[in-house]
Every structure is written in C-alpha cells, then in structure tokens.
Amino acid sequence: MKRYFIHNPFFRLLTPLVYGVMAYLLVLLINNNVSQLNDFFSSQEVYVFIVLMYLSLESMRIVIILLDKFLPERYLPIRVPVQFIITTLLSVALVFLGLHLYFKYGVGFSMSGVQTLIFLILFTVTALLYNILYFSNHYLQKENTLKLSIEKQQQEVLEAEMVEFKNDVNPELLYESLESLITLMYRDVEQAEEYIDCLASAYRYVLSNRHKELVPVATELEAAKNLVKLLNEKHFGQLRLESSLEDAELDAMLIPGSLPIIIESLVRNTIISRFEPMIIRCYWEDDYITIQSKLNDRLLQHPNTELAMNRLQRSYSLYSDLTLIKVKAYEENYIKLPVIRVAEEITTY
Template sequence: MKRYFINHPVFRMVAPVVYGVLIYLLVLLINNAVAQVEAIFNSQEVYIFIALTALTFESCRLIILMMRKYEQEHPVRFILPLQIVTSACISVGLVMLCLTLYFAYVVGFSMSNTQTILFVAIFTVTALLYNVLYLSHYYLQKENTLKLQSEMQQREILEMEMTEFQQDINPDLLYGSLENLIGIMYRDIDKAEDYIDSLASAYRYVLTNRHQEIVPLAAETEAAKNLIRILNEKYFGQLKFEYTLEGASDDARLIPGSLPIVLESIIRNSIITRFEPFIINCYLEDDYLVVQSKLNDRLIAYTGSKVAFARLQKSYSLYSDRPLIQVKAYQDSYIKIPVLKVEEAIATNV
C-alpha cells in the first residue's frame, strides 16, 4: 500500500483543498449564488468543504487499508464491492454528522431536505470517485506487475538460451583448440590446415543441428570422431575412439551433441599420459549406446561436466523414460545414452 498514490503526503494535503474548492463552487452554482465567488477565500463555508473533503478522503483511505488486510483471505470480487459500499456509507455518514453539528451549533438552524439530499449526493459521488481513483491505480499497478513478471521470465529465458548457446559453442574447446593451432602452425602448415578443417567441421555440426531435436546415430559418431581428432593434439595422440554399431537400426537417433559431450567429459575428467593410449569404446546394448573407458579420474573434476550431464538428462527425459546412466565399476567407467527411435520421438511430441 505504500506505493499507492493515496498514501502520498502531497496527495493527502493538496487533493482535499482542490476538491473542496470545486465542491464549494458546485454548491454555489446549484444555489445560483455565483456572485459569492469573488469572496471565495473569505468565506467560512469553503474551509468547511475542504475539511469535509479531507474527512471523506481519509475515511475512505482507512477503509481501503483495512480491506487490503483481507485481500489474501477473500476473493477480490467480494472485497471490492464491500470496500466501495463501506467507504461510501461511513464517509458520507461522518460528513453528514459534521454538517448536522455545524448547522445546529454554528448556523443556528437545521438543514433542509434539499440541502441534505444535495450534500449526500455530492459526498457519495466523492467517495465513489476516490475509490475509482484507487482502483484505477490498483489495476494499473497489477498490470504493470504482470508485465514486469513477464519481462523477467523473458529475461530468464534469454539468459538460459544464451547459456545454452555458449555451452553449444563450448568456449573451452574453442580456446584450447586455437592455442593448439598456434603451436601446430610453427611445425606443420599442412597439418594446421587439416586441424582447422576438423575444428570447422565440429562447430559446423553444432550450429547446423542446434535446432534439430534428434539426429541419426551415424552423424553423432562422425562428430565424435572429429572431436577426438581435435583433442588428440593436446593429449599426445593417445586418444583412441573405437565404436561398434552392429545391430543399429536405421531409425536409431540421439539428441544432437550427446556423444561429443560425453566423450569430452570423459577426456577432461581423466588423467591421460603420453605413455599409454586412452581407449574409449562405444557399442550398443539394450537400446543404450554405451561409452566405456578406463577409470582414471582426475583429482579435481571438470566443472562443466555436471552442467552438461544435467542438460542431457533433462533433454532425454522429454523423449524417453530411460535415463542417462553413469556407472563406475571396478576399473572401468560406463556412460549409457538412451537410443531414441523415430516412432518414440514422434509419439512423445504428439
């Protein structure tokens, strides 16, 4: 309620003065006493109207404050009519009580029926206008709040999409590859050209399939082989990727980038030396693509692995009930990627 204009000190001081003067002018006009306008600020009645207006506004404001406390407990369609009726009745009742006392003890006679009806009508309309002003600000603020929430959601979506795009681009791989490329260029220009082709193919695959939901299994294995060629420059050529896709059906699919992400995670989290080949086996088993490697974990895990696996797990949960599995048994590490079928993916989307 602090943000509503009816609680602002300037409004509470200025509005009764302006509105009180307007009411006084209206009463003069109705009573055909416009000639008294020349002495408007020397007239006692104008200050009485200002005081009555302030009383109306403050009583309505207090009723609104009280009603807002019950807004969470009761529906708005019940609170608003009750607020309008209650504030109008209480404010008009207080004003008429003050006018009755004023006429009885200051003027010296009671109000006529015409005056009573006139004052009741004027201050009832005043209470209603006050509620209308509040409700207009209330719904405007509510609409602005919804718009701000929508903007925040859009911002979160954009940030998430930007994060996903950065992860798709894989800056760690890009910068590492560029550093390796600098070293290759000093040794062998032809090899540097081949390395650039492999790097370009890797990122072309990522960008081409960014908006694809699923891709053939063969395309993923080719992307994985290309990744191994890129990383082998850093790991002394000791990375060996061996795969067997016997029994794979033509409709076998994976989410784009699944296999390269898994391979990169395995490589970055393993200790690889120049003295021993690091062999990664890939084969099909029970509708899973199994990626097997020797268990030789680093002391500090690569921070991007958890994020990558969380993304993959969330993505595969949209297409299959079978989860992405990561198992460490004896001296080997196994990561099992669910193989999707075209029929299964279509059924899930439908």
C-alpha cells in the same frame, strides 16, 4: 463459462430422472406404509417428483451461472455460503410452489405438516449435495489447472535448457584448439590445414544442428570422431574412439551434441599421458548406447562436467522415460545414453 459437470447436457437430463425416482422411493420408505401410500399416490407422483427435481436442479444451476458473473473466483470465501443460501431458498421455494399447485389442483387438498417437513428436508439436502458436488468439481478443476500450469512451466524451462544445450558453443574447446593450431603451424603447415578443417567441421556441426531436435546416431558418431581428432593434438595422439555399432543401430536418434559432450567430459576428467592412453568404446546395449573407458580419474573434476551432464539428462527426459546412467565399476567408466526411436506415421489414402 468453465465446463463444470453441472452444465453437461447428459447430467442435466439424466440426474433429475434418476434422482427424482430415488426421492420418490425414499418418501415411500419414510412413510413406512407402502400399501396405504399406494392408495394416496398414483403413478403420476413419480413424474411430479421428476419435474420438481428438474425444477430444483435447473434453478440452482441458473443461480450458479449468475454468481459466476457477479462473485468470481476472488470472492470465493463469500461465494460459498451465499451460493448455498440462495440456491437452497430458491430451490425450496420453487418446489413448494409446484407442490402447492399440484396438491391444490391435482389432489384437491393441501399438504400435511409431516409431508411439508419431509419435502423441506429432502430438497434442502438436495441443494446441499448439489453445492458440494459443484465446489468439489471446482476445486478439482482448479488443482488440475494449477498442475497443468506447473507442468507447462517445467516443460518450457526444460525446452529452454535443451535449446541452450544445443546452441552452446564450447569456448574452452575453441581456445584449446586455437592454441594447438598455433603450435601445429610451426611444425607442419599441411597438418595445420587439416586441423583447421577439423575444427571448422566441429563448429559447423553445432551450428547446422542447433535447430534440430534429434539427429541419427551415425551423425553423432562422426561428430564424436571429429572431436577426438581435435583433442588428440593436445594429448599426443593417445585418444582412440572405437565403435561396434551396426548399421541398423546407427539409425536410432540422439539429441544433437550428446556423444561429443560425453566424450569431452570423459577426456577432461581422465588422466592421459604418453604412457596412459585412453580408449573409448562405443557399443549398443539394450536401449542404450554405452560409452566405456578405463577408470583413471583426475583428482579434481572439471567444473563444467556436472552442469553439462545434468543439462543432458534433463533434455533427454523430454523424449524418453529412460535416464542417462553413469556407472563406475571394475576399473571402468560407463555412461549409458538412452536412444530414441521415432515412430513413423503412415497415412493411407
């Protein structure tokens, strides 16, 4: 059974009490002669109204429970009029049965035509309001369930993309590194061995962190420096990574692969030559790690850059309200990466 408000114990207990008193006062106002009605009504009339209201609301609740079993969600267009008719007829019938017994055995005479009409309208409107509240709650719950389902699907997609991002082994970097390694082996064997160690460290980092959600900035920075060493062989040693991050800032967290992805993206989209070196600066600014380099873009952007940056942005949206920022200004290229602070949970015994 779905947890609609009509099944809430507090609602079932308090609503007949409050609504019964209000209905009793409404009857007094309709008759427009409180002094004459006081001669007719006694204090027990209030309790009679409360009991009748409880009988009315509970009978409608039972009908709704039964209709949930025999006319489920797929029959909703039929369910709405059927539920209103059945709940109204049953509620009014039980109320009039109770009134008949009360007037016959409690008061000693039957109801007048005006009283009958007043009670008929009152409890028909009550049934209408009860059904309106129920279906409003039903559609609201249905809409909320749909929204939660959509959000869950979106989160699953983002998580899948983040896993894909973290597990992505860069084939282009691998092929370029192997080509550089072949060239280096003919020139200097010892340097070639160091290059192999550097290449192994780069892919070891990817594999060792593929199941981690977050890693320290210090770890990412080491991976970025290792990547620069690999790329420097192709770019004649014209790449340099400078970091001004302090020890306390290195304890912040990033998604694995963030800095290497950004640095590789900058390198692949910047013109670099023996006469145009590239200096990449990494520093802390507010709640961001800013990666800055001189603006000297290639004519054609690398095809995988936009995809990689979009995946990176979506991955960070799971952990932070801050967005990844890309700015080109004053002949400088800025990429601001939001850092993630992990709150430590302290347990007291």
